[in-house]
Amino acid sequence: MDIKEIQNLIKFVAKSGASEVKLEMDDIKITIKTGSDPETTAVHYAPVAPQMPQVQAAPVAEAQPVAKAAAPAAEENSKLITIKSPIIGTFYRKPSPDKPLFVEVGQTIAEGDVLCIIEAMKLFNEIESEVSGKVVKILVDDSSPVEFDQPLFLVDPS
Template identity: 50%
Template sequence: MNAKELKSILQALQDHEVSELTLETPDYKLTIKRGPEVQYVAPPAPVPQNQPVPQAAPVVPQAPAVEAPPPKAEPPKEETGKYVEVKAPIVGTFYRAPSPDAEPYVKEGDTVKKGQVLCIIEAMKLMNEIESEVSGVVRKILVQNAEPVEYGQVLFLIEPA
């Protein structure tokens, strides 16, 4: 990972208010955490003079409870052996078509050629076309339109021709 890629990941975290990210590749594991901001509370109303005045203490806000995302639709392991997995090369938002009113690039059962565009992943307002690595038949689309995807997540299963 170079400095430009790291900078773009950090910018995406800030833009989407993500507090923690873990990225694992065969070569390294990167975990980025954003700490909570410290807030101070005003001291309480005055107390009688014979008692000491309490000092304001820093209050660390609790992170809101976040529901765990539903498990990713992963194909059964015995099914993936005969298919080529097309994985997300970047973190972003998956789109099946070039625009909301356009037809999807591919549908399940479509025959594709090597280099044919399968989808778009939007990352930091840039549209990145994802191309097929092989010629074959699209057997399974594992991601819904406009769904966020992670680096290395399987998007399509293609049966090689």
């Protein structure tokens, strides 16, 4: 099972509303747990001895209403574009420890500029900007683990 299939599985579980899904296949065991907060998703990935595929889904928990942010803050952030992590891994702001940062807050970026690197399974993936604009906020610390679809940067396209 490759990273793209795992990402699709995570999206499917998040949309389904299941609180926990366990998947065991020939060479891997994946457990995906979601909380009442949509930003909370835990994924456990481990190799296992060969077995027959099994899928279990836990009962769906009742949806809890999510508290909304204050209206002024929402209006302020409505013009900002959020750049999210396309994969699970470790977030790095520079290509190597002795090199400069890819981007800083306040820096103007163009579409296709490299914003960061995310290391996943010993592979270093350059994350490129899909929009042009000005970096308003960097939401993740250097060398921190990130989840799939986790917000990384806020960009003002104007």
